[in-house]
Amino acid sequence: MENKGFFNTLINGTNFDANNLTALQKITLRAVVMSFIFFGLVAIEGMIMRLVQADAVKNHILPQMFGVPEHYFSIMTVHPIVGIFGSTYQLVFAAFMFLVPYLTKKPLYSLKLANFVWLSITIGTWLAWIAAFIWHYAPLYTLYWPLPADVKQFSIVGGIVFVIGVALIMLGTLGFIYNIYATIFAKTGVHKNKTTKELLISGFGIDGLMNLIHKLLGKPPYSKEPALSLPVVAIFRGTVDTFLDALVILGAGILVLVFLINAAAGLGWDVHAIDSLLYKNWFWWGLDLVADGLVLIYVAGSWYLLATIITGQKLFMENVARAALLLELFVSWMVWSHHLLADQPQPEMMKLISGEMVTAFELLT
Amino acid sequence: MFQTSIELLKFHWVAYTIYALFIVSLIAWFGINLTRKEKIKSIVRIPFYGYIGFLVAAGVGHHIFTYNAIPWVEEDMKRHEIKPDKSFKIVVANHKWQLPAKPMVVNEGDRVKFHVTSKDLTYGFGLFRDDGTMVFQMQVVPNYDNDILWTFNECGKFNITSTEYAGPAQYDEKGNDLMFVKHGVVVQCKNQKVAIK
Numbered sequence: 001m002e003n004k005g006f007f008n009t010l011i012n013g014t015n016f017d018a019n020n021l022t023a024l025q026k027i028t029l030r031a032v033v034m035s036f037i038f039f040g041l042v043a044i045e046g047m048i049m050r051l052v053q054a055d056a057v058k059n060h061i062l063p064q065m066f067g068v069p070e071h072y073f074s075i076m077t078v079h080p081i082v083g084i085f086g087s088t089y090q091l092v093f094a095a096f097m098f099l100v101p102y103l104t105k106k107p108l109y110s111l112k113l114a115n116f117v118w119l120s121i122t123i124g125t126w127l128a129w130i131a132a133f134i135w136h137y138a139p140l141y142t143l144y145w146p147l148p149a150d151v152k153q154f155s156i157v158g159g160i161v162f163v164i165g166v167a168l169i170m171l172g173t174l175g176f177i178y179n180i181y182a183t184i185f186a187k188t189g190v191h192k193n194k195t196t197k198e199l200l201i202s203g204f205g206i207d208g209l210m211n212l213i214h215k216l217l218g219k220p221p222y223s224k225e226p227a228l229s230l231p232v233v234a235i236f237r238g239t240v241d242t243f244l245d246a247l248v249i250l251g252a253g254i255l256v257l258v259f260l261i262n263a264a265a266g267l268g269w270d271v272h273a274i275d276s277l278l279y280k281n282w283f284w285w286g287l288d289l290v291a292d293g294l295v296l297i298y299v300a301g302s303w304y305l306l307a308t309i310i311t312g313q314k315l316f317m318e319n320v321a322r323a324a325l326l327l328e329l330f331v332s333w334m335v336w337s338h339h340l341l342a343d344q345p346q347p348e349m350m351k352l353i354s355g356e357m358v359t360a361f362e363l364l365t
Numbered sequence: 366m367f368q369t370s371i372e373l374l375k376f377h378w379v380a381y382t383i384y385a386l387f388i389v390s391l392i393a394w395f396g397i398n399l400t401r402k403e404k405i406k407s408i409v410r411i412p413f414y415g416y417i418g419f420l421v422a423a424g425v426g427h428h429i430f431t432y433n434a435i436p437w438v439e440e441d442m443k444r445h446e447i448k449p450d451k452s453f454k455i456v457v458a459n460h461k462w463q464l465p466a467k468p469m470v471v472n473e474g475d476r477v478k479f480h481v482t483s484k485d486l487t488y489g490f491g492l493f494r495d496d497g498t499m500v501f502q503m504q505v506v507p508n509y510d511n512d513i514l515w516t517f518n519e520c521g522k523f524n525i526t527s528t529e530y531a532g533p534a535q536y537d538e539k540g541n542d543l544m545f546v547k548h549g550v551v552v553q554c555k556n557q558k559v560a561i562k
Contacts, residue, residue, distance in 0.1 A: 276509070
């Protein structure tokens, strides 16, 4: 009886009626469920990789297949794809597609688009995982050129399936971004009388910066009531870097796809036509936005919200926080060179300014 | 100031621990004050923004002011103007090194330049001690002359391997590194010769 009660509670909940949920609540929960499934998958993958490193294959604790380099590196390749995109992106996107309408008191721009987002990211993540698991496509997440298009080591089919998977994830990401922008900038409800310029100034944190400047100059505040609340500013600001990052990853995917299709057709284009160092700079510029441009900002935004809810007070140094979000936008675009400090052909000034100084300056923002 | 990467790592271990403690102290100070009805009266008044400014200046300044304290950094920046004592040209293709000599023998104190060129993928060129610690490494991007100038302030036998993932073909089925070259570089000590097999 106890077991029946436990499983009944597990499946049906205690005080939960799915029929009473709104469409947005349902979409949010679907994405969260998929996110947790992917989280479970990466947790298992992570433990398998650690066990391999601890000689579990040699000691016959794990099957031989896990120790074969092709299989091991394919897990390592797809592990961050599933973890970052399938799990974390999906969890964060679902939370923000629910939170932005709640905070702005405006409806989400499109529920259909929200459904597309979780479906696209889910299918894309599975495709990338299948490409790694079945075809052992394993260029790692760094995708250093021309490794992802190296058909001597990797199956062309595996590569194409992987790229299609990642492209679907990025299309889902762009769908999320469009939905968030369209919701924030919709001139309805509390923003009925706001202009796009006012919303943009607030979204980028320019009003916070102007308030600080006015304070220094002894002038009255530039804006007493910002058009957007601070958590919404952080979500919008993080989404700018999410957008740029999606464009770069999608662009890299298309480039890889072109060379893979070319190889499949036997046309024999030389992969070295693409400058490997230029590609590396471009790819790291985009990829680094995940760490420096969006994760930090999304976490900051979430805690700005929680801090005000928990304490019931306005945020301490709110104008500084708004201005810092703007400053960090520019800083996040200029730090990628710290990933190329060991690349000797990289210009020294890039290593010094972008790789060292601006990266260290991030401490301030 | 520092002669080897081991010495530098030891310094960083101490410097960053102290720096992290300063940051933790800031948060602790803020947190303790939040939980008290009256603010703690410190013996010396430290302005909050001044302390933040100090932390930022220390963090950024650490990079600026210690840049030339690490000898190989200055050498690296000026490597195109410095005439090396020895120079080696290395080619890598299909996960195999083409070394000019095996081992490459130099003397302690020599400034040695390694030019590494890749014919296919992005690799790394790293030199390691027998205990697995790294002496130096650089990325080897295809179709570029990837060069590194190194003054050997320590003698001994050093191992070479790629420090950048270039696909699973770098390893055999048992996971052994096929690009690993045991004692690929031998540095003769000033006072005694290192035996070369």
